[in-house]
Amino acid sequence: MTIAASLAAPQAQSDRIWSTAKRATALFALIFLAACQSVIPKGGQRPSGPPPVESPDPGNVVLSDGDRHRVALLLPVSGADGDVGQSIANATTLALLDTRNTNIRMTTYDTALGVDAAVKKAVADGNKLILGPLRSDDVVAVANVAKPAGVPMISFSNDVGAAGQNVFLLGHLPNQSIDRVVKYAKAQGYTRFGGIVPKSVYGQRALSNLTNSVRGAGGTLVSIQEIDGSAASIDAAARKLTAAGAIDAVLIADNGRVAIATVPALRRAGLSNAKILGTDLWNIDATVASNAGMRGAWFASVSDNMFRQYADKYRARFGQSPSRLSSMGYDSVLLVARVAQDWRVGTRFPVARLTDADGFIGIDGAFRFLGNGMSERALEVQEAQAGKFVTIDPAPRGFTPAK
Missing domain, CATH: 3.40.50.2300 (Response regulator)
Structure with a gap:
């Protein structure tokens, strides 16, 4: 079940590699969808005592x-x-x-x-x-x-x-999600970026990831603000972003609950037309898709x-x-x-x-x-629409050669 693909390969080689990937995917699907006898009662088994x-x-x-x-x-x-x-x-x-x-x-x-x-x-x-x-x-x-x-x-x-x-x-790494959505946004004409990150180790890494991604994409990083999740800190961060200069895209590197609370604050502060970007944390929170304020927001995630x-x-x-x-x-x-x-x-x-x-x-x-020891994944860009996430930019066909 391997996939061999190189984004830098010539067209003929790319087609051959992608054909191999499709065969691998088909093989995976056959194994995945194969019928098998159940040996666990419906509802699963929770261990009733200590492991193993x-x-x-x-x-x-x-x-x-x-x-x-x-x-x-x-x-x-x-x-x-x-x-x-x-x-x-x-x-x-x-x-x-x-x-x-x-x-x-x-x-x-x-x-x-x-x-x-x-x-x-x-x-x-x-x-x-x-x-x-x-x-x-x-x-x-x-x-x-x-x-x-x-x-x-x-x-x-x-x-x-x-x-x-x-x-x-094997966990999904936020730096890849941030890099993917920033590059996609830049390709769509968004050039001036702002960021909202939590006051945590995750937030510090997200800050560094966003800085590197914007620079690598050729955009301008206007400002990044930290929040502690409270309404007061979110409002203050939104005002500081607005005061920092023109921003046309804001990445919220936090979970869906915080993102839902942050978007209205950004709008009130004057960033009424800024494109909202996020990370793959949103993909595990169905409330993001169902929230009207999040419609049109982009994030990168696995398919x-x-x-x-x-x-x-x-x-x-x-x-x-x-x-x-x-x-x-x-x-x-x-x-x-x-x-x-x-x-x-x-x-x-x-x-x-x-x-x-x-x-x-x-x-x-x-x-x-x-x-x-880190994993690399082929990510797609999804958009939050009315009650669902829709793929707007499919995952690449494979990987660039490993460094």
């Missing part, structure tokens, strides 16, 4: 541990983030069933009961790869145990500070095309809708299953295979890991 919890064996084929790769899934399947964590765990089970994979033993360890205990148990149990954790503040704790043990991690976090040294981030089909399958099996983040769980299993074809049981996980320059295809489209 093993995923069912696809096809009811029972293999000995000596015949299977041991992979740990570190997620919060209880507590405040339990719904999201359980949805990702369910997605990994669905992927194992859809691929009918029998040589991977997936075991879930509940990080909500203590991340240190979870990772130590996972390593002691002999797992050769860790999928997770979900929360950024858990990545370092897991890495501190996993790295000395020689166990690589594919984390669902987007904390770029944790990447590297066999820690790979939702395959996710819609996946969501239907998920609902049919588990009796509820999946978290938008759960696609990472499904894609992580597709990735491991692909690598496991040449992975000898009992040996270390072949980390070098993760950085295949051609990348991989999953529910969220084309992606690949770079040598620094």
Whole structure:
């Protein structure tokens, strides 16, 4: 399931590469849509006690541990983030069933009961790869145990500070989303940019990302203002942006709730015609599309095309809708299953295979890991319309050559 594409390739080579990508996508669709027997009661299974919890064996084929790769899934399947964590765990089970994979033993360890205990148990149990954790503040704790043990991690976090040294981030990275939407806006004639970012580590990184993206696109960065999420700070930031000079596009690097509260403040402050831009955080918040003030706003994100089909399958099996983040769980299993074809049981996980320059295809489209542990994704630009997000600029056909 690889996708090979180069935006810098000659036309003939580009057509051949894209044909390969389409065949890979078709193969993925066949696996994804394949019928399989359910081994989980409708509604799913929440662990009734402490971890670990093993995923069912696809096809009811029972293999000995000596015949299977041991992979740990570190997620919060209880507590405040339990719904999201359980949805990702369910997605990994669905992927194992859809691929009918029998040589991977997936075991879930509940990080909500203590991340240190979870990772130590996972390593002691002999797992050769860790999928997770979900929360950024858990990545370092897991890495501190996993790295000395020689166990690589594919984390669902987007904390770029944790990447590297066999820690790979499958989470959607905000710098790519910001860069994609800024470049698209510049191509549509928007040249003078403003920004609203939260007072947080995420906000500081977004500030740097926006600065670099505007400069790289050849635009002018007029002003960036920080907010703490309160109405007073949002109003003050809006007034400061207006006072800084003419602005024709404002990027709000925050979640949908904050964006919905910020747009009216921008309009009141005088930025009545400024194009509103955002990040892929908006793609997990349906209220953005349904809010009248957000109509016409642009943001860059992974495609939702395959996710819609996946969501239907998920609902049919588990009796509820999946978290938008759960696609990472499904894609992580597709990735491991692909690598496991040449992975000898009992040996270390072949980390070098993760950085295949051609990348991989999953529910969220084309992606690949770079040598620094970060992921690169082919993103599309979406527009918030009446109750829905509509693709206005499709994802590129592939990747430029890795540096």
